[in-house]
Amino acid sequence: MNGKETVLSGIRATGNLHLGNYFGALSKFVRMQRDYDCLYFVADLHALTTNPDPDQLHRNVRSIVAEYLAAGLDPEESTLFVQSDVPEISEMYLLLNMHVGIGELMRTASFKDKARKQLGIKVDETDEDNIERQIIGSASNKRVNAGLLTYPTLMAVDILIQKAHKVPVGKDQEQHLELTRRFARRFNSFYGVELFPEPANFDFGGKPVKVPGLDGSGKMGKSEGNCIYLIDDEKTLRKKVMRAVTDEGPKTPNQPVSPTVENLFTLLELTSTPEVVKHFRDAYADCSIRYGDLKKQLADDILAITLPIRERILDLQGDDATIGRVLRRGAEIARERASRTLAEVREVMGIRRFY
Ligand code: ADP
Numbered sequence: 001m002n003g004k005e006t007v008l009s010g011i012r013a014t015g016n017l018h019l020g021n022y023f024g025a026l027s028k029f030v031r032m033q034r035d036y037d038c039l040y041f042v043a044d045l046h047a048l049t050t051n052p053d054p055d056q057l058h059r060n061v062r063s064i065v066a067e068y069l070a071a072g073l074d075p076e077e078s079t080l081f082v083q084s085d086v087p088e089i090s091e092m093y094l095l096l097n098m099h100v101g102i103g104e105l106m107r108t109a110s111f112k113d114k115a116r117k118q119l120g121i122k123v124d125e126t127d128e129d130n131i132e133r134q135i136i137g138s139a140s141n142k143r144v145n146a147g148l149l150t151y152p153t154l155m156a157v158d159i160l161i162q163k164a165h166k167v168p169v170g171k172d173q174e175q176h177l178e179l180t181r182r183f184a185r186r187f188n189s190f191y192g193v194e195l196f197p198e199p200a201n202f203d204f205g206g207k208p209v210k211v212p213g214l215d216g217s218g219k220m221g222k223s224e225g226n227c228i229y230l231i232d233d234e235k236t237l238r239k240k241v242m243r244a245v246t247d248e249g250p251k252t253p254n255q256p257v258s259p260t261v262e263n264l265f266t267l268l269e270l271t272s273t274p275e276v277v278k279h280f281r282d283a284y285a286d287c288s289i290r291y292g293d294l295k296k297q298l299a300d301d302i303l304a305i306t307l308p309i310r311e312r313i314l315d316l317q318g319d320d321a322t323i324g325r326v327l328r329r330g331a332e333i334a335r336e337r338a339s340r341t342l343a344e345v346r347e348v349m350g351i352r353r354f355y
């Protein structure tokens with residue numbers, strides 16, 4: 001459309017958005033709006049793979065839409081929609097599954113992690129390949145649902161049905177993107193068509209960011225329970241930052257920085273000015289640093305980003321009329337485009353009407 005490349009991305013409706021989602025995904029969505037033809041959605045069907053409470057799921061969809069708008073996604077500029085509002089996605093998911101192997105799905109890292117988690121199976125490094133015995137053959141009477149297995153098919157359809165070129169996501173989603181490219185190539189070559197472009201991840205030149213947790217762990221994430229949320233109030237947020245894990249402090253000049261303290265610097269680099277970062281790096285190098293000052297600065301700088309977003313989230317969350325209007329318009333545009341691709345896919349596969 002209008003010569004611009006198509007961008008598509010989504011976030012599962014599984015809870016409030018945190019700084020990891022913001023720096024890894026949402027802030028990129030906002031920056032791409034002007035230069036690309038952008039579609040952003042809330043992945044409610046993907047959230048079903050972990051069997052959420054139905055009322056909670058509905059509330060989560062609303063809060064993510066409010067967070068998208070509050071962070072600066074502009075419905076005049078981007079198409080914002082909910083995955084389940086585009087039923088063409090579900091139909092194409094059935095069709096594409098006919099070209100996806102269960103073996104390749106079972107070997108996907110996210111499936112193995114989630115399936116093992118659901119069954120309470122510990123990772124056995126020595127038996128990494130014997131996934132069937134571990135998951136299908138589990139003695140437990142718990143089940144791993146088929147939706148979890150076919151998660152990558154659904155994600156590929158989200159992308160391919162809009163013929164997207166660029167998909168801004170964090171590093172953890174790269175395997176899913178690799179599968180999407182493989183499915184696109186396979187479909188094109190099986191039917192001898194050039195229907196789908198091969199989508200690529202997108203970052204503004206730099207390497208994809210990984211936002212660390214403040215508990216000394218590697219990654220900020222919902223299931224890690226170490227998140228700073230965009231919706232956190234000032235008191236809660238300051239408390240979380242002041243409690244961040246550090247160490248005893250540098251004892252000798254230019255001592256290497258420990259991983260836990262490096263996490264604080266990483267967050268500071270994402271939220272503060274280069275001068276502020278340099279001030280604290282220098283203070284670390286000459287051993288004059290006080291972690292309390294660093295944390296106070298970090299809390300101030302995070303709050304400068306999140307508090308205005310929080311105000312807008314609170315306004316929007318009670319405003320179902322605005323949310324409804326945005327989503328209705330977004331669904332119309334997304335469906336229009338999706339139904340064109342679905343018609344092509346049906347024709348190519350031989351699903352043709354007699355009337
Ligand atoms: P979570 O890991 O909290 O469950 P999701 O899997 O819903 O988050 O991720 C939604 C988007 O946010 C994805 O594009 C993902 O790559 C990105 N993301 C999540 N956590 C981080 C993080 N700590 N650093 C960078 N990006 C992240």
Ligand code: TRP
Nearest residue numbers: 008009010011012043046155158
């Ligand atoms: N799997 C993504 C996540 O967990 C969410 C997602 C679903 C997605 N469909 C997508 C992301 C299509 C980009 C494009 O974060």
